[in-house]
Amino acid sequence: MTHTAIPDQKDGGATILEIGQQPDAWREVAGRLTEGVEQSDAFLRDLLARPDLRIILTGAGSSAFAGEIAAPVLRRHLHRRVEPIATTDIVASPLDHLEAETPTLLVSFARSGNSPESLATTALADQLVDHVWHLVLTCDRDGKLGRAHLGRPDSLVVYMPERTNDSGFAMTSSLTSMLLSCLLLLGPARAEDVEALAGAAEHVVGLQSDIRALAQTKKQRFVYLGSGPLQGLARESALKLLELTAGEVVTYFDSPLGFRHGPKSVLDTDTLAVVYLSTDPYTRRYDLDIIAELRGQLGPDAVRVVSTEPIPDDLGRSVVLPGLAGLPDALVALPYLVFGQYLALFTSLDYGKTPDNPFPSGEVSRVVRGVTIYPMNGDR
Structure with missing residues (x-):
């Protein structure tokens, strides 16, 4: 490619x-x-x-x-x-x-x-x-x-x-x-x-054109879902997109089970949902359930699944990373994260932002400034 x-x-x-x-x-x-x-x-x-x-x-x-x-x-x-x-x-x-x-x-x-x-x-x-x-x-x-x-x-x-x-x-x-x-x-x-992780990440690097095309849909809302360790990945992906678009798009993260308990309200016709699929067979069942639900509500083009193996054809489009069989979610999170980084980068570009410095006026800085650290006084 x-x-x-x-x-x-x-x-x-x-x-x-x-x-x-x-x-x-x-x-x-x-x-x-x-x-x-x-x-x-x-x-x-x-x-x-x-x-x-x-x-x-x-x-x-x-x-x-x-x-x-x-x-x-x-x-x-x-x-x-x-x-x-x-x-x-x-x-x-x-x-x-x-x-x-x-x-x-x-x-x-x-x-x-x-x-x-x-x-x-x-x-x-x-x-x-x-x-x-x-x-x-x-x-x-x-x-x-x-x-x-x-x-x-x-x-x-x-x-x-x-x-x-x-x-x-x-x-x-x-x-x-x-x-x-x-x-x-x-x-x-x-x-x-x-x-194995590096090889899977190289596969994602080869998908840049596809990820760029996904970003060019210019969705206004992005939802990232993941279970267990992949919830931390979902949270990082949401932050990456929020940062690089300088807050112009709405981003949200959650677990597949937690998402139904109110946060699902964020979904509208201009939402892209990304689900990071667990490698654990038990956890994966819950991930597949939310994928089917999202596909029914948003349509297959508005749901992307990042996985280590193919998903059923009726559950929408997936990005399958090869060579990761048997690895736990915390490890596969590494190449999964490369997908999230590219999606944030290309979305930023298509929104006319400058990803290397999305806040040229300094409202948000690369290394946090302005924090006063107060001493702990007295006995603990």
């Missing part, structure tokens, strides 16, 4: 390059972690053996959603408490989320490591938790969070490949590289899985 021409830099050239580089970036991530396995094992082995260990996956915005995708599979894999809690929630009400007497591994996802909440969250954990360790996943070697934890005996800083420190407004290769690193370090992902 012929690829869509790359937009020039002012339109979104950086973003489209950063989306397309992900398969190779993932291979590089896996290679780096293999080379550094002794250091990571030395830090994590005894820590993960603790039966009382609590793991918090934290970040802000897209980085927080990475934790939502990873948490369910890590919980099952490690048989430990694994909770995704955004830095914005921890900073606003730390005593609601941090437990003084519970040994805690705080896993921080941070593209730059310069967001005020990222720095404040690790500082609050140090202040309020008796025994805390830090795993910092970041893309910027000059970022404040990485530098603050580098060399500390209670911290492991893992840097992503330099090219994943996205220069575009939206997190694309930075997000997926940090998520993959987390799943390789703490989860069920194996080095050999990365090639």
Whole structure:
């Protein structure tokens, strides 16, 4: 299939390059972690053996959603408490989320490591938790969070490949590289899985013309649905589209079962629904039910299914990613996400936006500004 021409830099050239580089970036991530396995094992082995260990996956915005995708599979894999809690929630009400007497591994996802909440969250954990360790996943070697934890005996800083420190407004290769690193370090992902994920993502890269054609329908509302880890993916996809269109389109996310309980009211004749199909046979039944329902209400052209295997012909159009059989949802979320990134990019372009900088007047910034961090005073 012929690829869509790359937009020039002012339109979104950086973003489209950063989306397309992900398969190779993932291979590089896996290679780096293999080379550094002794250091990571030395830090994590005894820590993960603790039966009382609590793991918090934290970040802000897209980085927080990475934790939502990873948490369910890590919980099952490690048989430990694994909770995704955004830095914005921890900073606003730390005593609601941090437990003084519970040994805690705080896993921080941070593209730059310069967001005020990222720095404040690790500082609050140090202040309020008796025994805390830090795993910092970041893309910027000059970022404040990485530098603050580098060399500390209670911290492991893992840097992503330099090219994943996205220069575009939206997190694309930075997000997926940090998520993959987390799943390789703490989860069920194996080095050999990365090639399958990269191959599936390369398949999506080859579908750019089809995704561009879908974006050219210029729908006014986009709904993303996914179950379990894929609900975090749906949330990230909705945010990506909202960001890159500068809020001009309405986006919504939910689980297939939750969507019927009121949120389905968002549907109208100008809606595109995207359903990320689970690989779990039990969960998949609920996904297929909502697909049939949406197809009946919106028509087959207004429903897109992203799946690892074909769906029944009467359920509408699907994007089938090959080579992912047997992988859990948290892993297939990586190439699924590439589809969502392209749909956001091309929709942004067709709405006349500039994806590399959709807010040229600075109303929303790449690294959050204007946040005042207040000290915790008194006893905890």
